[in-house]
Amino acid sequence: MKKDFYEILGITKSANEAEIKKAYRKKAIEFHPDKNPGDAAAEEKFKEAAEAYEVLSDAQKKAQYDRFGHQAFEGGNGGGGGGFHGGGMNMDDIFSQFGDIFGGGGFGGFGGGGGGQRRTKGSNLRIKVKLTLEEIANGVEKKVKVKRKIQAQGVSYKTCSTCNGQGQVMRVTNTILGRMQSASTCPTCGGSGQIIEKKPANADAQGMILEDETVSIKIPAGVVDGMQLKVSNKGNDAPGNGIPGDLIVAIEEIEHEFLKREGENLHYDLYISFAEAVLGVSKDIEAVNGKVRIKLEEGIQSGKILRLKGKGIPSINSYGNGDLLVHVNVWTPKTLNKEQKQFFESNLSNENFVPSPEKSEKSFFEKVKDMFS
Template identity: 40%
Template sequence: MAKSDYYGTLGVRRDASAEEIKKAYRRLARELHPDVNPDPATQERFKEITQAYEVLSDPGKRQMYDLGGDPFGGAGGGAGAGGFGAGFPFSDIMDAFFGTAAGGGGRGPRSRARRGRNATIRVELDLRESAFGTTRELTVDTAVLCEVCTGSGAAAGTHPDTCDMCNGRGEVSQVTRSFLGQVMTSRPCPQCGGFGSIIRHPCQECSGDGRVRTRRTIKVRIPAGVEDGTHIQLAGEGEIGPGGGPPGDLFLEIVERPHEIFERRGDDLHCTVQIPMTAAALGTILTVETLDGAEEIDVRPGTQSGQTISLYGRGVQRLNETGRGDLLIHVNVETPSRLDPAQEELLKELARLRGEERPPGKFAPGQQGFFSRLRDAFNGR
C-alpha cells in the first residue's frame, strides 16, 4: 500500500509548525465532521484528516513518519471504525468546534511571559516645586530583561523543550466514569506546570527567571499643582515581567515638605503678618513674600486684627488646569503691652480728643476704658 501524504491531506507544508497543523485540522474538521456533513464520501475524508492529524500532532509519530516508518507500529492504520485512533486526543475534536477541550476548559499552554509588578517610590518636594512643577532624576531598584537569555530563561544556545507528558499542550486529560457516563476533564500538566515546555538548562545569569535585578535612573517630569499624597502613574516603568513579559507601572507618591511661611490649603496659600496698632490705625505699605518674590500690599487705615488681604493668582498652579489659587494674608494687630510715660500721655491725649476719656472705675455697664476698647478693636472683637 502506498504511503499516505498526511501533509497534503491537511494542506500544510512539510515544515509546518504544530500550531499551523492544528489550525488546518480544526478548519477541515468543522467542514467534514459527520454531524455537519453526513455524505459518506465526506465521512471517509474526515477519517483521513483525523488520521493525518493523529500522526502529525504527535512529535514522535511525526518523526517516524518523516523517516519513512510506520507511526502506528504495524497496527494497520490509526483511525478505527469510529474514525479515531486509539491514541487520538478526543479533546481536539471538541476544541475544533467549541474552542475548549471536552469538559475541561481547554486552556492550552500558559505563556511563561507574565506582566511585571508595579512599583511605588516616594518623592519629596518643597512648596515651590509642587506649585510650579519640576524635573527629577530618580533611582529605582527594579527588575529588567536578562540580556543573556533575552527573557527566555534558557541558557545560551539552548531553548525550552516541548514537554513530553502533554506534548506541548500544557494540560493533560483523563476520562472518568459517572452516572452520566464517561466524562473527560483536563488539568494543567504536572510536569511543565501548564507551560507546555520545560527549561532543562536554565540561564545562569537569571536562574531561569528571564530577568535580573538592578538599579536604574529615570528622568521624570512632575507637573505643577501636585500636592501631598498625589500619586503619579508612569505606565511601563515598573518591573519587567517574568519570562520577558510586559512591565508593570511605576507610581510616584508625592510628599510635600512644610513651608516656613505659607500654609497650603488646596490651591490657596495662607500666611500671617504682624503689624503695630499705629500702622493698622493709620494704614501702611507692607512688603510680603510670595512664591513669585517680594510684593508690596496696601494696608488700609482702620484695618482690624483678623482681617484678610487677598492677592489673587498668587497661590499654587491648578493641577492639569489653567490659573492659580490665591494668597490670603491674615493680619494680626499687635497692641503694646507696656508704654513709657510719653507714649501713655500721647494715647491719653488721643482719648481726650476723641471724647473717649473716662474717669477710672466710672464706666457704665457695657462700656470700657480707652485702652481696653482700643485693644479689643485691634484684636477684632
C-alpha cells in the same frame, strides 16, 4: 476628550464595590475579543471598560478621580513610554490584572486574550517623591534612581510542558447547565508559557538581576500630598517575554515656612505693628513664586483678610490658579517705656481710640464664612 468612567460602566458615583465589579464584568463579556473577533471598536470599548474599572475599583484612585477627574492620573509620559494611571491600557495589562473577573482568566468558554499565550507582567515598584510648594506650583521634572529587577544577559527559556506554552491550563466542569470551560494561570510558569533553561550564576531563580536606573518623572503643576502617579514599564521586568511592571510615585508635599496650603488657595499670616496699622504701610508678602508688594490702608483692622487673585496654586484640572489670602494681624506691644505708656493713657478716653466698628465691617464668623466660600 476622554469619556467619563462612570458613563463607560453605566453606573452612578454612588455605586458600591460589588456594583462596580458587576458592571465591569457585564461590559467585559459584551466586548471581549473572543466574542468579537476582528472588531476594533469592540476591543476599544473592552479597554475603556478595563481602564475605568482599574480606577473605580480602588478606593483611593476613585476618590482622586471624583475630585480631579482624568487629570488626577495624567501629566506626561514620565519617561516610561506610556503615562500615569489611565494612560492607555493594553490587552496584556487587562488580562494580567483582571483575570479573576472572568473566573481565573476566562469565562463561560472565552479564553483570556484569544486563547493564546498570556504575557505576564512584572511587579510594580513604589517610591515617594518630596516636592516643595514652588515645585508643586510650577510643575517639575524629577530624576530619581530606582533599583529594579531586569532580565540577566545569557538567560534562555524553553516552552513550559505543563501548559505547552499557553500560559494557562484549561478545566472542563460538568454542571446542570452543561459542560463549562474555564482557564487559570499555569502553576508551573506563572502564566508566561516559558521556564528557565539556563541562567548565569549571578541571576536569581527567575533569571533576574538588580540594577540601578535613573528614571525621569514629569510631575504636573497642582498635584496634592498623597496623590499617586504611574510611570509605565519602569517597575520590575517579567520573566521571558513578559512586560515590565510600573513605577508608582507617591507625592509628599514639603511644608512651607510661611505659606499654608488649602486646596488651590494659599494663606499667609502678616503681622504689623500698631503704628503701621494706624498710619498705613506697604509690605512685601511671601508668595509661591516670589515676593508681592501690597499696600495697607490707614486704620486697617486686625483680622482683615486681603485676597490676591491668582497668586495661589494652579488647578490640576487646568481651571486656573487659586488665590493668596493675606491675614492681617495687628501686634500689640507687651512692654512700653514711660513716655509711650503716658501717650496711651492720655488717649484712653479720646474718641479716635474708642472702638467703633462700621456696620459694613464683617464679623469674625462672617470672615471665616467668606474665606471658605
